[in-house]
Amino acid sequence: MDVGIVGYGSYIPYYRIKTEEIARVWGANPESIKKGLMVSEKSVPGPDEDAVTIATEASRNALALADIDPEKIGAVYVGSESHPYSVKPSSTIVAEAIEATPIMTAADLEFACKAGTAGMQICMGLVGSGMAEYGLAVGADTSQGAPGDPLEYTAAAGGAAFIIGKDNLLAKIESTSSFTTDTPDFWRRPGEAYPKHGGRFTGEPAYFKHIVSCTEQILKDSGYEVKDFKYFVPHQPNGKFPRIAAKKLGFTEEQVSPSLLVERIGNTYSGASVLGLAAVLDQAEEGDKILLTSYGSGAGSDSFILETTGRLEKVRENAPSVESQIEHKHYIDYATYAKYRGKIKKE
């Protein structure tokens, strides 16, 4: 029985700040930062945006493609590390805003940058088992980087939503598998405004180990080879890591670059790998195979093998594309950025 994506949607906020501008404030060399991270600008949410508003806009876009009665959505999971409430789910607000309530279940998810794909897996289970006709999984974030920390150059805002179902799919999900360990590479304690991380520990034992192991596992289980895929969509915390991972696995630049948005919008955390998937779906043709591997610190990866259908090209014009939202932008300076992000406040 096929389970897959019936509708998908994305949302990227309007504001951008350039690497040069952040570097200027902290006296850093913008060229070496851009070279090291391969990020030249990142998205900034407006003062009235948060993970819930981003998730809602992405979900409404997904509904526009799915063309279903929202009341048939039986489950909503919003995955984020910047839920506006610690207690009170984002998922119920999104569910109300897309008119899916009340005969449905909902819960919020957190798994650093892979909370969105975790939601996709849960929906696949509910739909595949017949417990729900449709499930909505969203990955959305308005992540924060501490002032002057390297993460400040990449922590960005954005999200993507996927309506999982059985019929009228625009992309089948053939299989999913995960690789999960207790690896404390990046964390945030309650009440803290900014996360902390293990520096270079976030590389080999964390990002690379999980992305590579997970991808190798799904390839082994499915019998596919790297060359069978048109697109590889890895988590993109910066422009360098996903390219290194792709190379390690044997994927080419042509297979990985279409999903890489990080250079122009930064790392959208729970939105990152899923926005990469949305960007790929925006351009894929019928019958293209996609391998998506997310990564969430703490740590884990979820891999998915997808194949697009003929319906994709028919419906994707119904909502704004990832590219059009990347292009629709307005630059702000560091002071405005600090004001919008609450780093400076009126008392």
Next chain:
Amino acid sequence: MNQEVAIIGIGMTKFGELWNRSFRQLFVEAGSEALEDAGIKSEEIGALFGGNMSAGQFIGQEHLASLIMDHSNMTPQPATRVEAACASGGLALRTAYMSIKSGMHDVVIAAGAEKMTDVLPSKTTGALATAADQEWEAGFGATFPGLYAMIARRHMHEFGTTEEQLASVSVKNHYNGSKNSKAQFQNEITIDDVLSSPMVADPLKLFDCSPVSDGAAALVLASAEKAKELCENPVWIAGSGQASDTLALHSRKSLTTLNATVEAGRQAYKQAGITSKDIGAAEVHDCFTIAELCAIEDLGFCEKGDGGKFTEQGETGLKGSMPVNTSGGLKTKGHPVGATGIAQAIEASLQLRGEAGDRQIDDVEYVLTHNVGGSGGTAAVHIFSR
């Protein structure tokens, strides 16, 4: 000529930031002055009608009826608080008028008071916004100046009104107010002063807006019989009108005509048996400069859309064909919300008694007062005569 109810006594505090005066001190001062001016004792007052918009928000005090009579040493006489945002005073006046016209009372006080400076500025904007639709205007970010700014923007779009024409209202009112010892501001200003003042809600700048003020004003009203007995120079209420309109600006039929003004004006003119051409001077509700332009149009002193030109050309100045806001208006005199409607009637009385000093308009027969609540949800118009 209607001579059934008259003003026989007037009194008001200075308007301004009156740090040393509490709400209680303000209304007692105004009331005492009015009683003295009328030459009567408080025991002779049958009832008091008091206008106040926001004592609950500004000083945490409701139940003003009891508070006022208690501190005025007027218990057990009855008092009623009247509220319609910035039209509270005008409505208190009308309610007092109706109480005499109905025969229920023969001497009453109509008063208004507001103490606005006991809260921080950050709370004032929110408190004043309660005159707007809380759910669908203020709740979505609208402020009181913001609503009038949108009226101004539309007025500029429909009629070509300019920011300079708006500024000329303020300049004229400051000139008049400089001759009013009770006014909050006593300085003259220029068009440039207005245009370069800080932006509050585009296109309205600080000097397009009436200030935050403390103050109280009171009138003693009497029936014809009592007026003839007690007063040598009664000021008669020739006409009274009141009307309502939708609370939210976006629900109105027009964004540049305040229908409540038109309707209240129509009632007052009809009752007085006159038209706008017979009015010798008018105190209109200039909470913002644009409000004065809309008022003079909606009351028929000039054509719709011509308010800016009419003012710029000096027609509403002391020497013009239709003097408006000889007191200095809300802008210069001050706008302690509940007191404004009463203070307007005081200026009308001074003009008709010939006691307006340097702001006196000669040979004035009828003076009109116009008091608005919110962005036009309520309007009260009164016409006074000698």
Next chain:
Amino acid sequence: MSVSRFWREIPSRYNLSGGKCTSCNLINFPRRERCKDCGVSDFETIKLSGLGKILTYTKIHAAAEAFEHETPYYLAIIELEEGPRLTAQIVDAHKGEVSIGAEVESCFRKISEDGKAGAISYGYKFKPRK
């Protein structure tokens, strides 16, 4: 704003849900007890498209406490394509994009919060239509 007050209006705030009068067909937004034009109390629920145009606007520099952190912001009276008018902020707009007659579309944003520890109320704002 108290939680029950904004919760009660969620259908209108989140989804521009209004009422079409069954007697005179006027679309009332938000719902009211009696039709604004004919006074009848019988409505059919209708979800508005969120597409509209600006009738008038301002830029607010001095705001009430709950909105101070957003100043200066655009506020406009918008006429929706189905007829009703409402008051809302305009966001994500350049100076030239906010003008009388400009076409706008609704979006979902935070409207206000009851302080850092209070509930957040969400609702509609508008942005220039692309």
